[in-house]
Amino acid sequence: MESPAYVLEFEKPLRELARQLDELRQRSIETHVDLATEIHAIEQKIEATRRDIYSRLTSWQKVQIARHPRRPYALDYIRALFEDFQELHGDRQFKDDQALIGGTAFFNGEAVMIVAQQKGRDPKERILRNFGMPQPEGYRKALRLMRMAEKFRLPLITFIDTPGAFPGIESEARHVSEAIAVNLREMALLRTPSISVVVGEGGSGGALGIGVTDRVLIFENSYYSVISPEGCAAILWKDNAAAPLAAAALKVSADHLESLGVVDEVIPEPSGGAHHDPAQAASALKYALQKHLNDLRALDTEKLLTARYERFRHLGVYEEAGTVRS
Amino acid sequence: MHFDKPTYTVRRSRKKDIPKGLYTKDPTTGDIVFNKEAEDNQMVAPKSGHHFPIGARARIAKLFDEGTFAEADAGVKSSDPLKFVDSQPYPERIKRYEKDSGLPEAVICGTGKILGLEVSVAVMDFRFCGGAMGAAAGEKITRAIETALDRRIPCIIFSASGGARMQEGIYSLMQMAKTSAALGRLGQAGLPFISVLTHPTMGGVTASFATLGDVILAEPGALVGFAGARVIKDTTKQTLPAGFQTAEFLLKHGLIDQIVSRLDLRERLHELLSALHLRKKTAAPAAVASS
Numbered sequence: 292m293e294s295p296a297y298v299l300e301f302e303k304p305l306r307e308l309a310r311q312l313d314e315l316r317q318r319s320i321e322t323h324v325d326l327a328t329e330i331h332a333i334e335q336k337i338e339a340t341r342r343d344i345y346s347r348l349t350s351w352q353k354v355q356i357a358r359h360p361r362r363p364y365a366l367d368y369i370r371a372l373f374e375d376f377q378e379l380h381g382d383r384q385f386k387d388d389q390a391l392i393g394g395t396a397f398f399n400g401e402a403v404m405i406v407a408q409q410k411g412r413d414p415k416e417r418i419l420r421n422f423g424m425p426q427p428e429g430y431r432k433a434l435r436l437m438r439m440a441e442k443f444r445l446p447l448i449t450f451i452d453t454p455g456a457f458p459g460i461e462s463e464a465r466h467v468s469e470a471i472a473v474n475l476r477e478m479a480l481l482r483t484p485s486i487s488v489v490v491g492e493g494g495s496g497g498a499l500g501i502g503v504t505d506r507v508l509i510f511e512n513s514y515y516s517v518i519s520p521e522g523c524a525a526i527l528w529k530d531n532a533a534a535p536l537a538a539a540a541l542k543v544s545a546d547h548l549e550s551l552g553v554v555d556e557v558i559p560e561p562s563g564g565a566h567h568d569p570a571q572a573a574s575a576l577k578y579a580l581q582k583h584l585n586d587l588r589a590l591d592t593e594k595l596l597t598a599r600y601e602r603f604r605h606l607g608v609y610e611e612a613g614t615v616r617s
Numbered sequence: 618m619h620f621d622k623p624t625y626t627v628r629r630s631r632k633k634d635i636p637k638g639l640y641t642k643d644p645t646t647g648d649i650v651f652n653k654e655a656e657d658n659q660m661v662a663p664k665s666g667h668h669f670p671i672g673a674r675a676r677i678a679k680l681f682d683e684g685t686f687a688e689a690d691a692g693v694k695s696s697d698p699l700k701f702v703d704s705q706p707y708p709e710r711i712k713r714y715e716k717d718s719g720l721p722e723a724v725i726c727g728t729g730k731i732l733g734l735e736v737s738v739a740v741m742d743f744r745f746c747g748g749a750m751g752a753a754a755g756e757k758i759t760r761a762i763e764t765a766l767d768r769r770i771p772c773i774i775f776s777a778s779g780g781a782r783m784q785e786g787i788y789s790l791m792q793m794a795k796t797s798a799a800l801g802r803l804g805q806a807g808l809p810f811i812s813v814l815t816h817p818t819m820g821g822v823t824a825s826f827a828t829l830g831d832v833i834l835a836e837p838g839a840l841v842g843f844a845g846a847r848v849i850k851d852t853t854k855q856t857l858p859a860g861f862q863t864a865e866f867l868l869k870h871g872l873i874d875q876i877v878s879r880l881d882l883r884e885r886l887h888e889l890l891s892a893l894h895l896r897k898k899t900a901a902p903a904a905v906a907s908s
Binding site: 456457458459460462463464465466467468469471472473475476477479480495496499500502503515516517518522523526527528536537540541542543548551553599600603604606607608609610611612615617 | 690692693694695696698699701702703704751752753755756759781783784785786787788789790791792793794795797798799800801802804805820821823824825826827828829842843844848849852853855857858861862867870871872
């Protein structure tokens with residue numbers, strides 16, 4: 292049973308119906324009265340309400356699902372889809388960042404390199420993982436593992452799930468911006484196939500720092516944005532409460548990102564979000580990963596690198612001599 | 618006892634600190650600097666050496682040998698792919714930036730000669746939308762890098778930017794990948810890239826091309842960082858120590874190679890590129906003057 296604190300505002304009608312259903316079932320058992328008809332009616336109503344709510348989620352509601360504390364995190368997918376994950380620690384320079392992890396694993400029997408942003412599930416782990424906000428050392432460890440992937444010709448699979456790179460004094464003093472920038476450049480040149488998956492939050496440069504890949508996949512309720520909706524609202528609307536407006540204006544949700552050509556495929560989630568059925572979400576991801584890995588393995592390295600360059604080269608729309616180009 | 622509230626005239630030294638009137642207050646010393654005097658000295662205060670921001674065109678005029686700069690891609694302008702509206706529609710903001718700055722975009726690009734050495738350059742200008750990088754700025758910078766690659770000449774980028782341009786959403790973020798990928802190709806071809814950080818350089822610009830220079834130079838006193846002071850404080854409750862995120866701090870902490878006065882930049886760039894690109898000492902043609 293999920294804690295009531297985790298019920299999102301727009302899910303409250305469902306919560307109420309679930310409560311009524313529990314009550315009926317309880318009463319049916321206690322009174323030995325057959326309430327099957329009533330129970331069935333409520334079950335149908337729940338299903339209809341669920342379909343209704345989840346078929347017209349706003350961008351802001353999707354952001355809330357992407358941040359849901361019970362949403363599957365990278366390690367949940369790694370455990371579900373990969374065998375023998377061997378975590379490799381440290382940037383060999385300063386420390387081991389637990390918000391950005393990585394290592395070798397097998398996917399359907401084939402070796403791959405995994406790089407993943409990881410949030411914590413309980414308060415203690417959240418602190419250990421720095422709320423999923425990597426520091427420069429995380430990006431430098433990621434780069435070390437990416438270069439190892441290239442050296443041993445392992446495909447690279449990255450999991451993106453961060454509110455952003457850590458904006459703190461230590462992070463600045465050790466040049467988090469440079470760590471991200473170097474990854475952007477080196478990922479573009481990496482001589483091995485790469486796929487990134489936005490599993491939760493795609494928070495700006497912190498996300499892109501492991502996201503310059505041949506394919507970019509995103510879960511249906513994940514988001515990817517240049518700035519958090521709250522941050523944008525504070526700057527442009529001068530009001531944090533305008534975050535829902537900012538989320539819509541920024542077009543942060545998966546369907547928008549697909550139509551803008553920024554992501555290659557949207558991976559469907561179970562109704563209500565991946566946390567309602569993590570196994571089903573993992574299974575959808577497995578199918579997509581296998582398909583894209585097969586496609587990428589068929590390309591020779593030069594073609595792969597050209598296609599990757601062109602993929603990012605043409606993202607963006609501008610005007611030139613009166614015509615709109617990208 | 619009662620004191621009258623003292624009256625001060627506060628001169629804000631932010632976006633608009635390119636002097637408009639007759640004189641400007643030097644924020645480091647409080648001295649009065651005559652605008653004409655500053656303009657004649659590339660916006661460097663003659664006495665204190667304080668660097669006021671300089672516009673892209675004024676910088677270009679002093680950087681290149683006379684008559685050698687050829688502007689490129691002046692027709693590349695911002696579009697509004699997201700149909701972004703906050704308190705006003707994005708296209709209206711663009712029109713205002715164009716009018717206020719007299720520039721077509723937040724970056725001016727082209728090729729020219731520095732003491733006889735040909736380079737491809739991109740010069741950002743903070744007056745246009747705070748130098749924010751959208752798709753047009755990203756495209757122009759990427760083309761400047763690709764021009765260097767095609768013509769096998771060095772590339773120099775002067776950054777001055779608050780970061781990514783929010784009104785272009787995810788596309789503005791992707792300009793970081795686009796420009797960095799182009800620099801990857803430039804580097805593979807063995808062509809030098811010098812990044813010059815000017816006041817201020819923040820956010821997505823710092824986290825992409827600006828920190829990818831083979832050599833990273835900064836102007837004195839330039840504010841350079843990833844997250845702004847407010848974001849750092851909101852997220853971590855930390856208050857930034859004095860002098861944090863300045864060029865001087867970053868030199869000490871190993872990010873940048875040198876702090877160079879604007880007045881010395883032309884010669885310094887030539888010296889560095891003579892070493893990295895020509896690989897031999899070249900006498901700067903004595904008679905070559907900047908325009």
